Amino acid sequence: MEVKMEMAEKKELSVIACRVRMGAIEGIFHAKSGHPGGSLSIADTLTYLYFKEMNVDPKDPKMEDRDRFVLSKGHCAPALYAVLAEKGFFPTEELKKLRKVGAMLQGHPDMKGTPGVDMSTGSLGQGISAAVGMALSAKMFGKNYRVFAALGDGELQEGQVWEAAMLAGHYNLDNLIAVVDNNGLQIDGKCTDICSPEPITDKFAAFGWHVITIDGHDFDDIERAFNEARQVTNKPTAIIQKSVKGKYVSFMENNVAWHGAAPNAEQYEIAVNDLKAKLAELEA
Amino acid sequence: MAEIINKATRDSYGETLVALGEEYDNLVVLDADLAKATKTEMFMKKFPERFIDCGIAESNMMGVAAGIASTGKIVFASSFAMFAAGRAFEIVRNSIGYPHLNVKIGATHAGISVGEDGATHQCCEDIALMRTIPGMVIINPADDVEAKAAVRAAAKHVGPVYMRFGRLAVPVFNDEASYKFEIGKGIQIKDGNDVTIIATGLMVNEAIEASKVLKEQGINARIINIHTIKPIDKEIIIKAAKETGVLVTVEEHNIIGGLGSAVCDVVTESVPVPVVKIGVEDQYGMSGPALELLKVFGLSAENIVEKTKYALTLKK
Numbered sequence: 001m002e003v004k005m006e007m008a009e010k011k012e013l014s015v016i017a018c019r020v021r022m023g024a025i026e027g028i029f030h031a032k033s034g035h036p037g038g039s040l041s042i043a044d045t046l047t048y049l050y051f052k053e054m055n056v057d058p059k060d061p062k063m064e065d066r067d068r069f070v071l072s073k074g075h076c077a078p079a080l081y082a083v084l085a086e087k088g089f090f091p092t093e094e095l096k097k098l099r100k101v102g103a104m105l106q107g108h109p110d111m112k113g114t115p116g117v118d119m120s121t122g123s124l125g126q127g128i129s130a131a132v133g134m135a136l137s138a139k140m141f142g143k144n145y146r147v148f149a150a151l152g153d154g155e156l157q158e159g160q161v162w163e164a165a166m167l168a169g170h171y172n173l174d175n176l177i178a179v180v181d182n183n184g185l186q187i188d189g190k191c192t193d194i195c196s197p198e199p200i201t202d203k204f205a206a207f208g209w210h211v212i213t214i215d216g217h218d219f220d221d222i223e224r225a226f227n228e229a230r231q232v233t234n235k236p237t238a239i240i241q242k243s244v245k246g247k248y249v250s251f252m253e254n255n256v257a258w259h260g261a262a263p264n265a266e267q268y269e270i271a272v273n274d275l276k277a278k279l280a281e282l283e284a
Numbered sequence: 285m286a287e288i289i290n291k292a293t294r295d296s297y298g299e300t301l302v303a304l305g306e307e308y309d310n311l312v313v314l315d316a317d318l319a320k321a322t323k324t325e326m327f328m329k330k331f332p333e334r335f336i337d338c339g340i341a342e343s344n345m346m347g348v349a350a351g352i353a354s355t356g357k358i359v360f361a362s363s364f365a366m367f368a369a370g371r372a373f374e375i376v377r378n379s380i381g382y383p384h385l386n387v388k389i390g391a392t393h394a395g396i397s398v399g400e401d402g403a404t405h406q407c408c409e410d411i412a413l414m415r416t417i418p419g420m421v422i423i424n425p426a427d428d429v430e431a432k433a434a435v436r437a438a439a440k441h442v443g444p445v446y447m448r449f450g451r452l453a454v455p456v457f458n459d460e461a462s463y464k465f466e467i468g469k470g471i472q473i474k475d476g477n478d479v480t481i482i483a484t485g486l487m488v489n490e491a492i493e494a495s496k497v498l499k500e501q502g503i504n505a506r507i508i509n510i511h512t513i514k515p516i517d518k519e520i521i522i523k524a525a526k527e528t529g530v531l532v533t534v535e536e537h538n539i540i541g542g543l544g545s546a547v548c549d550v551v552t553e554s555v556p557v558p559v560v561k562i563g564v565e566d567q568y569g570m571s572g573p574a575l576e577l578l579k580v581f582g583l584s585a586e587n588i589v590e591k592t593k594y595a596l597t598l599k600k
Contacts, residue, residue: 064356111354111383119354120383126375129344133351136336140312141357160375163344170339 009052010219011282016086017047018279021248022272023082023095029268031099034107037258039079041183041216041243042150046083048222049148058088061115065145068134070119072127072161073152073181074108075260080117081105089116125158127151128178132168135176135236149178154186156197162207168236169208176236177229178209181216183245185256204238216241250274289428290453294392296431297449298323301360301390304439305331311439312352314338314361316345321451322362322392342367346375346387353385358439361387365394365448369410380444381417388438388445394424395536396564396581397452397486399574406569412541414446415514421467422514424448424535424543426488429458430511433465441467450536452574454486470517476506479592479599480524483534484510484543487562487583491534494588505592513543518550525555530599532560532592536583539563558598562591 020043028034050056054067071080078098085092090104097103104113108122118134121127131149138145155161168176180200188194197203201211210232214221222241229237245259246252249271263271304311305327317340319325328335338345342363349361362368368391369376380387391410398406414422421441425431431449438445473488474495483491488509495505506528508520525531531551533544544561551557564581578584582591 068354070351119351120378123374123378125343126347126379129347129375130351130354130379132344133348133353134355135351136348137312137352137355137357140334140336140352141310141355143355160341160343160347163339163341164347167338167341167344167348171336 005220005223013047013051013219014282015279016051017044018248018275018282020047020079020082020086022275023085023092024078025249025263025268025271025275027078027081027095027098027105028262030096032262033099034078034262035075035260036078036249036252036263037185037245038073038076038152038181038183040247040249040252041245042073042076042181043079043247044217044219045150045179045222045241046079048219048226050083050087052223053226054148055145056116058116061089065143067145068118068131068147070127070131070147070149071109071121072131072149073124073155074121074127077107077109080109084116124152124155125160128161128164131176131178132164132173135168135173136171138175139171139173146175146177151178151180152186153180153182153184153191153197153200156180156200157195165204165207165209172234173236174233177226177239178236179239179241181243182240183243185245185254185259187259189256200240208235209238210235211238211240213240214242216243217247248275248278289456291428291456292451292453293425293428293431293449294323294451296428297390297392297435297447298326300432300435301327302330304436305334308358308439310356311358311360312336314345314349314359316340316342316363316367318363322390324362324390342372343375346372347379349387350379350383350385353387359387360390362390362392364405365391365407365410366405369413369446370407373413377417381420384419384443386442388447390447390449392449393451394448395450396569396577396583397450397536397574399451399577400571402571403568408536408538408564408569409541410448411513411537411543415541415546419443420514421445421512422448423467423512424485425511426485426509427454427458428456429460429463430465433463434511437465437467448485450486452486455489457489457492465511468512468515468517470520471509471511472506472520473509474507476504477528478504479530479532479596480506480508480528481532481534481588481592482508482510482521482524482543482547484513485536487534487536490583490585491588493585494592497585497589498592503592503596510543513546516546516550521547521550522554525551525557530558530595532562532588532595534562534588537563539565558595560591560595560598562588
């Protein structure tokens with residue numbers, strides 16, 4: 001269990017995650033709107049899911065027994081789109097058309113229009129219910145696929161999250177893994193100042209979930225969590241990842257102002273340079 | 285004379301689900317702790333492995349329904365109309381409607397005829413709410429025969445459907461052997477050229493009763509049953525407007541946003557004839573026996589007769 005990921009593999013994932021961050025920022029910059037902060041905080045986990053954990057095929061996005069992913073924090077779509085493009089679900093050129101009239105990539109995920117998107121989300125609290133439905137369907141019909149969902153910590157303020165958590169616990173959905181992106185910030189400020197979702201771990205445990213706490217930017221930690229989740233039986237797993245909103249873009253890190261704002265040309269250049277430097281550091 | 289049988293459309297719903305469970309092995313039924321009342325309990329007993337009680341959490345139930353449907357299943361999700369369309373509106377809109385998932389909402393206990401439970405449970409807004417969701421089919425069956433046919437049609441239809449059922453046992457007036465149901469097709473029950481009464485749900489039978497009284501008074505009313513409120517049968521409405529020159533709509537729903545509004549939407553753009561709307565007049569319900577309440581709120585053959593005579597005075 002404690003065997004660390006091969007160095008080369010970890011480096012490769014880090015490089016992909018860096019490109020994912022660039023893709024997300026590029027999309028938001030061209031769209032002149034969007035949500036960079038939470039896209040950057042979930043980028044590593046999304047990269048791990050699509051490149052290491054999930055059974056998906058970009059050539060057959062609707063493959064019946066594929067693993068499913070639901071971005072319950074749907075506003076972080078730019079990161080999901082960038083991962084899907086990296087994985088080959090659609091050309092990376094689409095990222096530049098994000099949020100534009102007639103574009104395939106909508107402001108929030110649209111399962112009807114975008115290959116690889118398993119559920120339309122964006123209205124907070126709803127994605128996790130759909131993920132519970134997918135996991136229940138697998139149990140009812142004897143399928144082995146697993147269902148992953150990502151939630152924001154602010155999103156936990158939506159009561160529907162706990163309705164879903166209660167049902168998932170009740171039905172012992174060990175094929176469901178929810179990641180909570182605990183970056184501590186929401187639009188109006190710090191989650192703990194607005195309406196604290198803490199203690200998040202205790203809450204999920206109380207609803208009958210297996211809970212793992214990790215650093216959401218450490219691939220060893222991420223791998224440990226998903227490996228552990230594979231071993232869990234009779235319980236859904238919640239991975240509470242401590243993360244940094246705006247991770248790896250200097251002026252966005254831990255700055256609530258970047259929850260839902262696009263960088264201007266000057267800021268975009270700084271962001272790209274930050275990420276290029278990170279990439280160079282990884283590839284050195 | 286054949287004896288008239290009374291039966292609640294929620295019973296027709298429950299029975300048909302059981303039949304469909306045999307025919308479709310990918311059919312799943314959800315409820316939110318009202319399985320005894322919505323009658324999904326019948327399905328639960330027969331197919332417990334394909335039934336999930338989501339507990340008292342309608343919003344989550346609709347999201348779960350969407351998730352299951354996304355895996356290629358036909359999902360029937362049930363609760364009272366108030367909670368299915370009211371509480372869960374936004375989930376129905378965003379998680380079911382927007383991705384056009386194959387979820388059928390079986391909403392029972394619609395309207396004033398819920399009776400004694402009173403205003404909090406008497407949903408007269410559901411049709412208005414559901415009509416605003418693009419791609420949503422809305423069916424409001426009038427009796428047992430129609431309800432059974434509607435549930436079957438909903439299972440066949442690909443995409444979201446909202447079905448509205450009642451708690452109250454109502455007369456079964458359709459003939460099972462000759463009855464034909466098609467989503468989006470109104471049914472002309474009786475011909476007439478003086479005025480057209482367009483009714484839906486349990487008000488169809490009241491409209492038929494009213495037409496008998498009107499006939500005695502020399503008024504020949506055409507009766508149309510609109511079971512599918514969306515997509516509405518424009519053709520049958522426009523034809524009636526042209527041929528009879530005045531319309532009366534009757535529904536157990538708020539006069540804002542329901543059948544009456546839908547009919548007005550059709551005629552104002554094509555044959556602008558007077559339309560007199562009978563329904564709950566933008567009020568909350570109250571407790572009382574269902575049959576008494578229907579009279580109190582003007583949802584009776586007597587009121588239809590009166591309003592129809594008034595409508596005739598508007599005819600040009």
